[in-house]
Amino acid sequence: MPLAPGLQAAIVDLDGTLVDTLGDFTVALNATLDELSLRRLTAADIEPMVGKGSEHLIRSALSAVDAPQRLYDAAWAAYQRHYDEINGRHSDVYPGVEEGLEVLRRSGLRLACVTNKPTRFAADLLQRKGLAKAFDAVFGGDAFERKKPDPLPFVRTCEALGAAPSRTLVVGDSSNDAAAARAAGCPVVLVTYGYNHGEPVGSVDADGFVDSLAQIGRLL
Ligand SMILES: O=C(O)COP(=O)(O)O
Numbered sequence: 001m002p003l004a005p006g007l008q009a010a011i012v013d014l015d016g017t018l019v020d021t022l023g024d025f026t027v028a029l030n031a032t033l034d035e036l037s038l039r040r041l042t043a044a045d046i047e048p049m050v051g052k053g054s055e056h057l058i059r060s061a062l063s064a065v066d067a068p069q070r071l072y073d074a075a076w077a078a079y080q081r082h083y084d085e086i087n088g089r090h091s092d093v094y095p096g097v098e099e100g101l102e103v104l105r106r107s108g109l110r111l112a113c114v115t116n117k118p119t120r121f122a123a124d125l126l127q128r129k130g131l132a133k134a135f136d137a138v139f140g141g142d143a144f145e146r147k148k149p150d151p152l153p154f155v156r157t158c159e160a161l162g163a164a165p166s167r168t169l170v171v172g173d174s175s176n177d178a179a180a181a182r183a184a185g186c187p188v189v190l191v192t193y194g195y196n197h198g199e200p201v202g203s204v205d206a207d208g209f210v211d212s213l214a215q216i217g218r219l220l
C-alpha cells in the first residue's frame with residue numbers, strides 16, 4: 001500500500017539518516033573542549049545532543065561539562081575549525097543508503113537533503129561520501145530563518161523543488177523531522193537506526209518506519 005499517491009519529491013535528513021556522523025561530532029567537539037581546557041565527553045554523552053544544529057550541540061556540551069555559556073563564541077569558532085578539518089573522516093554512510101536514494105531517483109522524484117547541520121558542512125560531507133550527485137538541492141540549518149522542527153525548511157524546500165508538500169516525502173531519523181513534516185503537511189517515514197535525541201524512535205508520530213533506506217521502495 002503506497003504511503004502517499006503521486007509523490008513528486010523527497011526530502012532526506014543527513015545526520016542519523018544518510019550518514020552516521022557521531023564519530024565526527026565526538027572528535028570535533030572534544031578537540032574544542034581540549035582547546036578550552038574543559039573536560040571531554042563520550043560519544044554516548046554527545047548522541048542525545050545531535051539533531052538540533054551545531055549551536056545547540058555546543059551549548060549542550062558546555063552545560064554538560066559545567067562550563068559557562070560565555071565561552072560559547074570561542075567554542076563555536078574552535079568547533080567550526082575542527083569540524084572542517086575532520087568532516088567525514090570519522091563517519092560512515094549507513095548500509096542501504098545508496099540503494100534507497102537510487103530507488104527514489106528511479107521513481108522520478110526530485111531529491112533534496114535538508115539538515116540542521118550548517119550547509120557548508122553538509123555539502124562537503126555529501127561530496128566526500130559520494131552522495132552529492134543524488135541531490136538536486138542541499139539546505140542546512142543556516143539556510144532559512146528557522147530550523148527543524150519548525151516547518152519552514154520543508155515548506156521552502158518544497159517551493160525550491162516545485163513540489164506540493166502533500167506530494168513530498170520526508171525521510172528522517174527523529175521527532176524533529178516528523179514534527180516539521182507534520183506541520184508542513186508532508187508525509188513522513190523514519191529510519192529506526194538514527195539518533196532521535198536519545199529517545200526510542202518507535203513512539204514518534206510518523207506514517208511509516210524502515211530499518212534500512214533500501215526498504216523505501218515498499219512504501220512508494
Ligand atoms: O544537529 C545537526 O547538526 C544535524 O542534524 P540533522 O542532520 O539530523 O538535521
Ligand SMILES: [Mg+2]
Nearest residue numbers: 013015016173
Ligand atoms: Mg537526523
